[in-house]
Amino acid sequence: xxxxxxxxxxxxxxxxxxxxxxxxxxxxxxxxxxxxxxxxxxxxxxxxxxxxxxxxxxxxxxxxxxxxxxxxxxxxxxxxxxxxxxxxxxxxxxxxxxxxxxxxxxxxxxxxxxxxxxxxxxxxxxxxxxxxxxxxxxxxxxxxxxxxxxxxxxxxxxxxxxxxxxxxxxxxxxxxxxxxxxxxxxxxxxxxxxxxxxxxxxxxxxxxxxxxxxxxxxxxxxxxxxxxxxxxxxxxxxxxxxxxxxxxxxxxxxxxxxxxxxxxxxxxxxxxxxxxxxxxxxxxxxxxxxxxxxxxxxxxxxxxxxxxxxxxxxxxxxxxxxxxxxxxxxxxxxxxxxxxxxxxxxxxxxxxxxxxxxxxxxxxxxxxxxxxxxxxxxxxxxxxxxxxxxxxxxxxxxxxxxxxxxxxxxxxxxxxxxxxxxxxxx
Numbered sequence: 001x002x003x004x005x006x007x008x009x010x011x012x013x014x015x016x017x018x019x020x021x022x023x024x025x026x027x028x029x030x031x032x033x034x035x036x037x038x039x040x041x042x043x044x045x046x047x048x049x050x051x052x053x054x055x056x057x058x059x060x061x062x063x064x065x066x067x068x069x070x071x072x073x074x075x076x077x078x079x080x081x082x083x084x085x086x087x088x089x090x091x092x093x094x095x096x097x098x099x100x101x102x103x104x105x106x107x108x109x110x111x112x113x114x115x116x117x118x119x120x121x122x123x124x125x126x127x128x129x130x131x132x133x134x135x136x137x138x139x140x141x142x143x144x145x146x147x148x149x150x151x152x153x154x155x156x157x158x159x160x161x162x163x164x165x166x167x168x169x170x171x172x173x174x175x176x177x178x179x180x181x182x183x184x185x186x187x188x189x190x191x192x193x194x195x196x197x198x199x200x201x202x203x204x205x206x207x208x209x210x211x212x213x214x215x216x217x218x219x220x221x222x223x224x225x226x227x228x229x230x231x232x233x234x235x236x237x238x239x240x241x242x243x244x245x246x247x248x249x250x251x252x253x254x255x256x257x258x259x260x261x262x263x264x265x266x267x268x269x270x271x272x273x274x275x276x277x278x279x280x281x282x283x284x285x286x287x288x289x290x291x292x293x294x295x296x297x298x299x300x301x302x303x304x305x306x307x308x309x310x311x312x313x314x315x316x317x318x319x320x321x322x323x324x325x326x327x328x329x330x331x332x333x334x335x336x337x338x339x340x341x342x343x344x345x346x347x348x349x350x351x352x353x354x355x356x357x358x359x360x361x362x363x364x365x366x367x368x369x370x371x372x373x374x375x376x377x378x379x380x381x382x383x384x385x386x387x388x389x390x391x392x393x394x395x396x397x398x399x400x401x402x403x404x405x406x407x408x409x410x411x412x413x414x415x416x417x418x419x420x421x422x423x424x425x426x
Contacts, residue, residue: 004028008038009053021107035059042072054081069096076117089409144265149173149231151258158241170235176264178231182214185235195388195411205404215239222384223250226322230266245330245355271395277409287406292396297382300400301375306362310375328369329376332356
């Protein structure tokens with residue numbers, strides 16, 4: 001018996017194209033021009049899968065996904081959009097969509113996603129093709145690393161990049177299995193440093209649980225990643241201080257505290273296949289992760305002059321590589337964006353000594369620490385955000401013109417695939 005796919009799109013030509021392609025693949029197709037009609041069809045039919053457009057009149061695709069998850073929780077949903085953003089992808093995946101595709105997409109890419117969603121012969125055919133090409137390289141077993149905390153409590157004071165307020169950090173040791181936890185100096189509330197608690201990714205990564213808010217955590221998380229710290233209490237008030245805009249002072253803080261290996265181990269997360277969001281087109285925005293022999297980040301940054309195109313690959317071979325190649329790279333901003341950021345209540349703590357400021361003629365507060373300091377800082381952010389999976393990671397991240405929202409989107413996919421560790425008190 002043919003399997004049925006529900007196509008929901010207000011553009012008749014899109015529905016016509018998809019109907020033809022899906023019929024050629026042996027699927028029965030139900031069509032709905034809007035969300036209301038789609039929900040009516042779901043009362044009388046049980047499709048194996050749904051393809052839903054985002055931009056539709058009356059009820060948009062995001063609302064439809066949310067209502068479909070309640071009405072037909074077993075139906076995988078593929079969301080498509082001609083005006084999509086990574087933020088949209090994050091939102092629909094968190095609501096329960098199986099995947100997100102940006103129009104125009106190759107039809108074979110759509111069929112591949114359908115195959116994964118349905119577990120049909122598409123996956124088997126891909127496996128057979130790989131087998132015919134020869135045996136795939138096997139993944140090395142996951143390694144185990146000692147859990148680690150700091151030797152003694154240390155503190156640092158500074159200014160929040162976005163709030164502009166004076167702030168500080170107190171780092172305190174935690175026992176094995178505790179994880180990295182951000183706690184309020186004032187209320188005692190806390191939030192684990194895990195992707196489940198990422199609340200905002202506009203210009204920085206923010207964690208929220210209950211009344212506890214921890215803003216701009218990415219540079220500290222990158223430093224903890226580099227030093228292999230797995231158990232730590234970070235007591236703070238609202239925002240991690242920006243310090244000099246890089247991770248260097250945070251490296252010095254950890255070295256001041258000392259590091260202590262603990263009588264427990266943590267297993268690295270080994271990426272088993274390619275996971276991607278956004279576009280594979282090298283001229284467009286996108287992020288992906290694939291198997292590798294260690295943690296590696298390849299980033300392409302392409303801004304108009306005076307920055308231009310920068311490309312860098314960082315292989316996390318050891319702590320010294322992180323301290324030498326990535327930790328010194330500072331955050332950067334543009335003179336023309338300052339007014340807009342201030343209107344948004346952001347970058348109130350930006351100063352010439354804690355960020356690279358770029359004008360139309362070039363860097364205002366030269367000199368740079370690296371000729372390609374901009375792209376290295378983007379890698380620093382990725383290095384921090386990806387530690388929100390709660391354990392070391394083995395895989396190669398490839399990204400182009402992406403930011404914290406994109407990182408969070410891909411982390412959400414990995415979270416759904418691998419899960420995260422259960423932490424004491426989490």
